[in-house]
Every structure is written in C-alpha cells, then in structure tokens.
Amino acid sequence: MEASKKEPLIxxxxxxxxxxxxxxxxxxxxxxxxxxxxxxxQGHISLVxxxxxxxxxxxxxxxxxxxxxxxxxxxxxxxxxxxGDISKLMSVxxxxxxxxxxxxxxxxxxxxxxxxxxxxxxxxxxxxGEVVSCLEESGMGHETWVRVEKxxxxxxxxxxxxxxxxxxxxxxxxxxxxxxxxxxxxxxxxQQWRIVQRMVRDLDFSIRIIGTEIxxxxxxxxxxxxxxxxxxxxxxxxxxxxxxxLGAKSSAENGHINCRELRDSVIQAVSEAGGRIDYAxxxxxxxxxxxxxxxxxxxxxxxxxxxxxxxxxxxxxxL
Amino acid sequence: MEASKKEPLIxxxxxxxxxxxxxxxxxxxxxxxxxxxxxxxQGHISLVxxxxxxxxxxxxxxxxxxxxxxxxxxxxxxxxxxxGDISKLMSVxxxxxxxxxxxxxxxxxxxxxxxxxxxxxxxxxxxxGEVVSCLEESGMGHETWVRVEKxxxxxxxxxxxxxxxxxxxxxxxxxxxxxxxxxxxxxxxxQQWRIVQRMVRDLDFSIRIIGTEIxxxxxxxxxxxxxxxxxxxxxxxxxxxxxxxLGAKSSAENGHINCRELRDSVIQAVSEAGGRIDYAxxxxxxxxxxxxxxxxxxxxxxxxxxxxxxxxxxxxxxL
Numbered sequence: 001m002e003a004s005k006k007e008p009l010i011x012x013x014x015x016x017x018x019x020x021x022x023x024x025x026x027x028x029x030x031x032x033x034x035x036x037x038x039x040x041x042q043g044h045i046s047l048v049x050x051x052x053x054x055x056x057x058x059x060x061x062x063x064x065x066x067x068x069x070x071x072x073x074x075x076x077x078x079x080x081x082x083x084g085d086i087s088k089l090m091s092v093x094x095x096x097x098x099x100x101x102x103x104x105x106x107x108x109x110x111x112x113x114x115x116x117x118x119x120x121x122x123x124x125x126x127x128x129g130e131v132v133s134c135l136e137e138s139g140m141g142h143e144t145w146v147r148v149e150k151x152x153x154x155x156x157x158x159x160x161x162x163x164x165x166x167x168x169x170x171x172x173x174x175x176x177x178x179x180x181x182x183x184x185x186x187x188x189x190x191q192q193w194r195i196v197q198r199m200v201r202d203l204d205f206s207i208r209i210i211g212t213e214i215x216x217x218x219x220x221x222x223x224x225x226x227x228x229x230x231x232x233x234x235x236x237x238x239x240x241x242x243x244x245x246l247g248a249k250s251s252a253e254n255g256h257i258n259c260r261e262l263r264d265s266v267i268q269a270v271s272e273a274g275g276r277i278d279y280a281x282x283x284x285x286x287x288x289x290x291x292x293x294x295x296x297x298x299x300x301x302x303x304x305x306x307x308x309x310x311x312x313x314x315x316x317x318x319l
Numbered sequence: 320m321e322a323s324k325k326e327p328l329i330x331x332x333x334x335x336x337x338x339x340x341x342x343x344x345x346x347x348x349x350x351x352x353x354x355x356x357x358x359x360x361q362g363h364i365s366l367v368x369x370x371x372x373x374x375x376x377x378x379x380x381x382x383x384x385x386x387x388x389x390x391x392x393x394x395x396x397x398x399x400x401x402x403g404d405i406s407k408l409m410s411v412x413x414x415x416x417x418x419x420x421x422x423x424x425x426x427x428x429x430x431x432x433x434x435x436x437x438x439x440x441x442x443x444x445x446x447x448g449e450v451v452s453c454l455e456e457s458g459m460g461h462e463t464w465v466r467v468e469k470x471x472x473x474x475x476x477x478x479x480x481x482x483x484x485x486x487x488x489x490x491x492x493x494x495x496x497x498x499x500x501x502x503x504x505x506x507x508x509x510q511q512w513r514i515v516q517r518m519v520r521d522l523d524f525s526i527r528i529i530g531t532e533i534x535x536x537x538x539x540x541x542x543x544x545x546x547x548x549x550x551x552x553x554x555x556x557x558x559x560x561x562x563x564x565l566g567a568k569s570s571a572e573n574g575h576i577n578c579r580e581l582r583d584s585v586i587q588a589v590s591e592a593g594g595r596i597d598y599a600x601x602x603x604x605x606x607x608x609x610x611x612x613x614x615x616x617x618x619x620x621x622x623x624x625x626x627x628x629x630x631x632x633x634x635x636x637x638l
Contacts, residue, residue, distance in 0.1 A: 018525055026345065108520050143469045144487070144521035150462045168463070169522070176523040201427050202463035203488070204495040206337055 006095025008060070008086065014177050017100050021059075021179045030055040033180035034096075035171060038062040039079040040088050043215040043223035047184040050212050052094045054182045060089060061100040061174055066134035067142070068166025075134050079228050105173055106140045133162040146172050148195045148202070154288055155191045155301050156312065159278050167192055168199050175205055187211045188222055190299055190314045194288060214314070216242065222313045234306040240273035241302060245315040248300055252317045257294040270304050278303035278310065285316065294319050325414025327379070327405065333496050336419050340378075340498045349374040352499035353415075354490060357381040358398040359407050362534040362542035366503040369531050371413045373501050379408060380419040380493055385453035386461070387485025394453050398547050424492055425459040452481040465491050467514045467521070470607055474510045474620050475631065478597050486511055487518050494524055502526055507533045507541050509618055509633045513607060533633070535561065541632045553625040559592035560621060564634040567619055571636050576613040589623050597622035597629065604635065613638050 011017045021031055032051030036044050044060075051058045062085060069075035082101065089096050135142055145165050152164035175183070185193045193211045200209050215223045220242035221235065230238060244266040251262060259282040267280050280302045283290050291298055294317060301314040330336045340350055351370030355363050363379075370377045381404060388394035401420070408415050454461055464484050471483035494502070504512045512530040519528050534542045539561035540554065549557060563585040570581060578601040586599050599621045602609050610617055613636060620633040 014523060105523075106521075142521050144465065144467045144518045146463065146465050146522075148463045173521075173523045176525065199463045202425075202461050202492075203465075204333060204424075204492045206495065 005090050006097075008089055008096045008099045010086075010099050010101055012101055012103060014102065014105070017059075017098070017102075017177050018179065020098060024057055025179070029057050030181040031178065032058045032182045032184065033174065033178050034058065034060045034184050035174050036060060036062055037064045037078065037225065038085050039081055039225040039228070040085045041215075041223045041225065043186055043188065045088065045092060046215050047186055047212055048089065048092055048096060050184045050210055051182060052092070052096075054184075054208075054210065055180075057098075058096045059098040059100055059178050059180065060096050061102075061178070063100075063102055063105060063170070063174075065105070065166060065170040066138060067106070067170055068163050069134045070160065070162050071132065071134055071137050073134075073160070074226075077229075079225055100174075100178060104140075105170065106135060106138075106142045108141065131161050131165065133166050135166070145169050146199060146203070148198050151191065151195045151198055151288055154283070154290075155279060155281060156303060157191070159303070164192065164195050168195060171196055171199070172203070175207060180207055182208045182210060184210045184212060186214065187316075188214045188224070188312070188314070190301055191288060194286070220246075222311070224311065226309055226311070229309045230306060234274075234309065237273040237275065238304075238306045238311055240270045240275060241304060241311060241313045244269035245300055245302065245313060249315050249317050252294050252319060257319065259290070259292055259294065262294075262300070266300070266302065270302070275304040275306050278305065280304075282317075324409050325416075327408055327415045327418045329405075329418050329420055331420055331422060333421065333424075336378075336417070336421075336496050337498065339417060343376055344498070348376050349500040350497065351377045351501045351503065352493065352497045353377065353379045353503050354493050355379060355381055356383045356397065356544065357404050358400055358544040358547070359404045360534075360542045360544065362505055362507065364407065364411055365534050366505055366531055367408065367411055367415060368413075369503045369529055370501060371411070371415075373503075373527075373529065374499075376417075377413075377415045378417040378419055378497050378499065379415050380421075380497070382419075382421055382424060382489070382493075384424070384485060384489040385457060386425070386489055387482050388453045389479065389481050390451065390453055390456050392453075392479070393545075396548075398544055419493075419497060423459075424489065425454060425457075425461045427460065450480050450484065452485050454485070464488050465518060465522070467517050470510065470514045470517055473602070473607055473609075474598060474600060475622060476510070478622070483511065483514050487514060490515055490518070491522070494526060499526055501529060503529045503531060505533065506530045506635075507543070507631070507633070509620055510607060513605070539565075541630070543630065545628055545630070548628045549625060553593075553628065556592040556594065557623075557625045557630055559589045559594060560623060560630060560632045563588035564619055564621065564632060568634050568636050571613050571638060576638065578609070578611055578613065581613075581619070585619070585621065589621070594623040594625050597624065599623075601636075 032055035034047045034051050064078050146168040147165050157164055197209045248262045248266050263280050267277055281290055282298050282300050285297045285299050297318045299314050299316045303312045351374035353366045353370050383397050465487040466484050476483055506512055516528045519526055567581045567585050582599050586596055600609055601617050601619050604616045604618050616637045618633050618635045622631045
C-alpha cells in the first residue's frame with residue numbers, strides 16, 4: 001500500500017498553534033503531541049504511530065530547546081534536517097496534521113528591555129556554581145522553571161544539572177501552547193519520561209503521558225539523533241552497551257539479582273570496549289532510587305561516552 | 320436594589336471542576352478565576368467584582384495551600400469561615416458561579432505508597448538548610464515546583480523562602496484545573512502579582528492576569544485576612560504603615576526622590592509605633608529591583624510585625 005504523503009500544516013507561531021488546537025477541540029477532536037528536537041529517526045516515528053493510534057489529530061513539535069543544554073554541551077552541534085524531517089513524517093501512513101516548529105519559544109514580545117540572541121549565541125560563560133543553561137546565557141529574560149525535585153537528581157541529572165529543569169519547563173510550555181490530550185515520549189529517555197509523568201500528576205495537567213519502547217537498529221544500538229556523530233569504529237564499540245544490558249537482564253532472570261555484580265559486569269564490558277562510563281545504575285522503575293537486590297521491577301540505566309558522543313540506554317527488568 | 324443572592328455551585332473535586340469549565344467553554348463562555356485562601360473580606364470582593372466585569376462566569380477558589388507555608392509559619396492558625404465566605408459571595412450583585420473548595424490539592428490517588436496527612440499535620444521539622452514547606456513535611460509525595468527565580472528572591476522572598484515557590488505552584492495547579500481565561504490578583508500582594516504575571520508569560524499560559532488596587536479600611540489599614548489577629552491597640556499602631564507610605568509618596572511627588580531618606584522616614588515611623596520591620600524597600604515596579612533614586616515608576620513595599628501578626632503593604636509611586 002502506498003503511504004499517505006499527507007502534507008502537515010507547518011505552524012511556527014504560538015498563538016496560531018493554540019488557535020488551531022482550540023478550533024479542533026471545539027469540533028470534538030482529540031489531539032496527540034509528540035515533542036521532538038528534530039533530526040527524526042524510526043524511534044520518533046514509532047512515537048508518532050503511537051499518537052496516531054490514540055487520538056484523532058497528531059502534532060509533532062520540532063524544537064531544539066536551549067533551556068536544557070548547559071553552555072558546555074552540544075547545542076550548537078545538535079544535528080538538524082527540517083526538510084528531511086518533514087518528508088519522513090509525510091511517509092508515515094496516516095500522516096501527521098501539524099508540525100509545530102517555533103523559531104524561539106522564549107521570545108516574549110513584551111519584554112523589550114532585554115537583548116535577544118539566537119540559539120547559536122550560547123557562550124561558554126558558566127560559573128559562580130549556579131545552574132545555568134544556554135537560555136540564561138542568551139539573556140532572554142526567561143526566569144520561570146519547573147523542577148521535579150527528587151526525580152531530577154540522579155542518573156542523567158548528576159552530570160547534566162540543567163537538563164531536566166529545561167525539559168520540564170519546555171514541556172510545560174508546549175503543553176500550554178498545544179493543549180494536547182495525549183503526549184508521547186520514548187522510554188529511551190527513561191528518566192525524562194518518569195519526570196514528565198510526575199510533573200503532569202503534580203501540576204494537574206489533564207494530559208495522558210505515554211511511554212513507548214526503545215527502538216534499536218539491527219545491530220542493537222538504541223536509536224538516537226546523536227548516533228550520526230559516531231564513527232563506524234565508535235559505533236561498533238558502542239554495541240557493548242546494548243549487549244551487556246541484555247546480558248544483565250538475562251542474568252537477573254536467571255537468579256543473579258545482586259545489583260553490584262550486575263553493574264560491575266556491564267561497566268567492565270563497556271569500559272573494555274573503550275567507553276567512558278558516566279553512570280550505570282539499577283533503579284526502581286518509579287522512584288528511580290538505586291536498589292541493591294532486584295526484588296521488584298527495576299530499570300538498568302546507563303550513560304557512556306564513545307569519543308565525543310554521550311549515549312544513553314536502558315533496559316527494564318521485571319522481576 | 321436587592322443583591323442577587325445567587326447560590327454558587329460548590330465543587331470540591333478537581334475532575335468535576337475541570338469538567339464544568341470545559342462544558343462552559345464549549346458553550347462559548349469565558350471564565351474568570353479569583354484564587355483565595357478564604358476568610359473573605361471586601362478586598363477579595365473587589366477581585367470578584369473585577370472578574371465579573373471581564374468574563375461571563377466567575378470561579379472563586381478557596382484553599383489554604385500548605386505548599387506556601389513554612390513549618391514555622393501560621394498554617395494552623397490561618398483563619399477560616401467557609402459558611403461566612405459563601406454568604407459574602409452570595410451578597411455580591413451578579414454573584415459567583417462556582418466556589419472551588421478542594422479538600423487537598425496534593426492528594427494523588429494513584430500514589431498509594433506514601434503516608435497521607437491533613438493540613439493540621441504540618442510539624443515543625445524544618446532543618447538541613449533546605450527549603451521545605453508544610454507540604455513536604457506532610458509526606459504527600461508532591462515534588463514538582465514552579466519557581467520564578469529572580470522575582471522570588473527579594474522582599475517577602477527573603478524571610479519566606481518557601482512562599483513564592485508554593486504560590487507559583489498552586490496557581491499553576493489551579494490554572495490547569497479551572498482553565499480560566501482571566502485570573503484576578505490583588506496588588507496588596509504586589510510581588511505575588513508580578514510573579515504570577517511573569518510565570519504566565521514564561522510558561523505560555525493563555526490566561527490574562529489582572530491586578531486590582533489595594534482596598535483599605537476607613538482608617539487606612541490595608542485589608543487582610545490576618546488583620547483579625549490584631550488587638551485594637553496593635554491595629555491602631557499598625558496604621559503607621561499606611562500613613563508613612565502615603566507620606567513617602569507625597570514627599571516623592573514633591574521632589575524628594577532619594578530612596579534612602581524615604582525609607583528611613585518610613586522605618587522610623589513604623590518602628591516608633593512599635594512595629595518590627597521585616598523589610599522596607601523602594602523597587603522598580605516590574606523587576607522589583609531596589610532603586611536609589613526615583614526616576615521611573617516604583618513601588619514602596621513594606622512588611623512589618625505588630626505583635627504576632629506580619630502585615631504587608633505597598634504604594635505605587637509613578638514618577
């Protein structure tokens with residue numbers, strides 16, 4: 001069967017986006033949102049397919065959010081390919097209705113006192129021990145942040161202290177602009193998914209949060225926009241992540257429930273392949289608190305550098 | 320003319336509240352929200368009247384929010400009179416449509432792992448140098464907070480470090496539950512009003528925020544639910560606040576624009592009357608940053624204790 005080739009409406013303006021959503025809702029239509037930073041791959045498409053199943057209309061947002069990058073991180077090199085993204089979305093059977101692609105979500109027209117800079121202007125001025133993202137560095141005058149104070153601390157939160165604050169904040173903004181009924185996130189970003197779920201509960205958003213399973217390439221590597229920066233050699237070595245996670249899961253299912261031993265074997269495998277471990281933790285699936293022995297559903301989360309690329313991956317172990 | 324005596328619908332359940340709002344909106348009705356902690360006085364009624372002017376339907380929320388009280392503060396003695404509140408609201412010409420009176424906005428049914436306590440359970444367990452409100456002390460499992468990082472720091476934020484975090488968070492919750500078009504706040508809580516405005520801008524809420532002028536009793540005292548705790552003597556002394564603020568405004572309008580001198584005279588007058596100054600600051604009306612000389616619109620904000628009661632007041636000086 002031929003794919004639909006439905007051309008999405010491209011909306012760049014917040015007010016126009018909200019107006020579209022409210023018009024559709026007034027006609028009784030339900031709306032699904034898939035927030036992305038673009039450079040779409042099959043993992044994103046699986047989120048879109050999930051939204052298509054659950055709601056009448058689907059909005060994909062494409063926005064590289066400066067609020068979740070530290071000045072030392074890879075905002076300026078984050079890959080993008082808007083036209084490629086649109087054609088990928090047009091190939092999805094059923095198609096998406098809107099691509100929301102704002103130029104700058106933090107450009108507040110009334111705030112004329114501040115200097116305004118673009119994404120590229122994130123300078124490396126971190127200091128004073130404060131939590132500062134590229135957004136503050138750009139001097140836009142944005143100062144409201146949503147924080148999920150416990151869940152944001154561990155795992156990726158340790159090495160990326162501005163990350164989840166930025167994610168929770170931009171997701172709040174997108175929720176308030178798009179006003180969806182359902183929003184779909186990938187479980188590849190496991191901690192992010194749990195944080196958004198908790199935020200939605202705690203702030204009483206009337207939005208159902210869906211987490212979809214990790215999509216992997218044939219060799220097992222979890223799909224990520226950042227994989228494009230891996231050399232062939234790095235990519236081959238990075239397979240140690242998914243392989244060792246699978247091994248740990250299998251060991252656990254065979255009764256090896258000591259987390260220290262399971263972690264050690266994964267750390268060893270990834271390190272021997274040349275990966276630099278950021279963290280490798282076995283945590284409760286809801287609280288994300290580390291456990292010593294697996295006696296209830298856990299998730300084994302890992303982050304490791306291969307060359308200049310930081311990769312994350314995880315596997316749920318449901319004992 | 321006889322007052323309307325319209326009886327408001329009393330809603331205690333979040334889902335029912337949201338359903339009412341969505342039904343009304345689907346009928347093309349606009350909704351105004353007046354968030355209160357109850358024990359209503361004429362100041363609150365002026366907020367209600369403002370909402371009545373601007374929207375088709377008016378919701379008054381009555382909820383004493385544990386998230387904005389520190390364990391050392393007056394949560395347990397905060398005055399309440401729900402039946403009195405309802406009859407006051409029934410006497411407003413035009414009347415209000417809904418009183419949203421939730422028992423506990425932080426009771427998340429799905430979160431069964433935690434202990435659940437009531438408002439009264441705020442124990443004085445502050446410590447470890449962390450910012451902790453009565454909400455955290457009650458162990459409800461709520462962990463998402465909205466912070467307006469610059470505006471929350473000065474004035475009341477200095478002596479009440481959990482206050483604005485709690486206000487911004489509960490207002491976000493109320494906005495997500497009631498989904499109003501307009502929300503009305505009093506300029507008596509000047510910093511709160513500015514914080515909510517900034518939050519709405521930064522998080523892209525589609526809600527118009529209105530600030531209404533301070534209402535004063537005949538003797539000049541700014542109306543506040545906490546005034547009930549003042550003895551007659553304390554109340555008489557507390558008039559030094561409004562009197563000296565008016566004096567400062569008048570001086571400024573006559574060319575005395577040095578803020579140090581203006582502050583000194585107010586601090587002296589209130590102290591001599593027996594008040595214990597928390598702060599007395601002349602700040603820019605938008606940024607709430609202190610100024611040295613008045614050359615643009617400022618607001619003179621003061622907080623002072625009379626006996627066990629902490630009073631706040633302010634006056635705008637538009638030079």
